[in-house]
Structures are given as structure tokens and as C-alpha cells.
Amino acid sequence: MAVNLTNYRQVLANITPYHARLVAVSKIKPVEDIQALYDAGQRIFGENYVQELADKAGRLPQDIEWHFIGHLQRNKVKYIAPFVSMIHSVDSVNLLQEINKQAARHNRVIHCLLQVFIATEETKFGLSEAEVYEVLEQAGALPNVRIAGLMGMASNTDDEERIRKEFRGLRALHNEVRARYFSGAESFRELSTGMSGDYKIALEEGSTLVRIGSLLFGARNYV
């Protein structure tokens, strides 16, 4: 068990002036670690894998706000639809329609972020700018999802200026989408950017939700 409460408090101190919120990314980590951070006051946790999230949610306090941040397959939406608060990784109209359908079955509205491809690596998922607008054209007809903002992952690089440029580009798109589709409304306000290595840059470039794992829970040992 290795929750780093010093880092936790430091992250909170760093995000507070920006009025951003922390998503504690707990993928691969045991429920004991999540409980430890919960006991320190954290309520928003992010997970990447459907089965793992469903298992953990059943074993942890009910007032945790669960965010799904990993790549999501349509046929698995039904397992998290009863309880998930926000899905950060919407990357197609098909997926959004399925989330809407499953949310309706539970009389819920699930908050969704559109994941935008901003990095220069080919391995990352996400929509192009043109695809963002295509999804938005369809989204208005779906009453059980609310598009709450955009999510993006910057390139995995030491080049801070490149990271900053990628975050800045996403923020510009966010402003444009908000003006064109939401009349500047508050319901479209989230910019989910920033991980352990780049969250300070993300905050400077307008992040409202930082997704931080290894700084809080230690390195992940994939087996």
C-alpha cells in the first residue's frame, strides 16, 4: 500500500488557485489504496477498465464520484451506466448513442467529455476537430447524455513548449465549441487535461479536471 498523502496535499494546493478539480486515477491499484485516499477526503476517482471499475465501485463507499477515463467499447457501457458520473473518453457518435441508451434505462443523465486527439503520437485515441463538430451535430438529440466539455492527452515528451501548445490548442477549440454550440453556457465547462507529469502546464492552460495517478498512488506495475 503506497498512497502518497504528501503529494496529495501538494496537488490540492496547486490546483486550488485555478479552481480545478482532481480526478485520482486508481487503475490497477487496490481498493485499500482508494479507501486510504477517500479517508483523506478525496471523492472523485478515475478508472480505465470496465470490469475493474464495476468491481471496485461495489466494494467502496457509495458517495464516490466515478469517472471513466479509458478507451470504452460500446458493448461494455451497460456495466457502468448505472453509477458512472462522467465518461471522459467519448470518441464516436455510436458510443455516445449507446451511453444515451443505457443511461435512459436507468433514468440517468451521464456527463460526457469528447476526447480530442491533440498529441503527435499515433497511439492515442481521440477525435479530430472536424469529428468533434460531427458528434456535436448529433448530440443535441440525446437527452440522457450531457456534453460537459473536452478531454485531451498531450504528447509523452519532455518538450514543455510542445505540451503547452497542445493544451492551448484544445482550449481554443473548447472556447469555439462553447460559443457555437452552447451559447457560452456553463453546462459546457470542463477541460480534462493534465496527468502526473504535465498537470502544472495543463492548469496554466485552462484545465478544470486534472487526472493524476502515479503521483498519488506510486508507479503502476503492470504484470
Ligand SMILES: *Cc1c(COP(=O)(O)O)cnc(C)c1O
Ligand atoms: C493512467 C491515466 C492517467 C494518469 O496518469 P499518471 O501519469 O499516472 O498521472 C491520466 N489519464 C488517463 C487517460 C490515463 O489513462
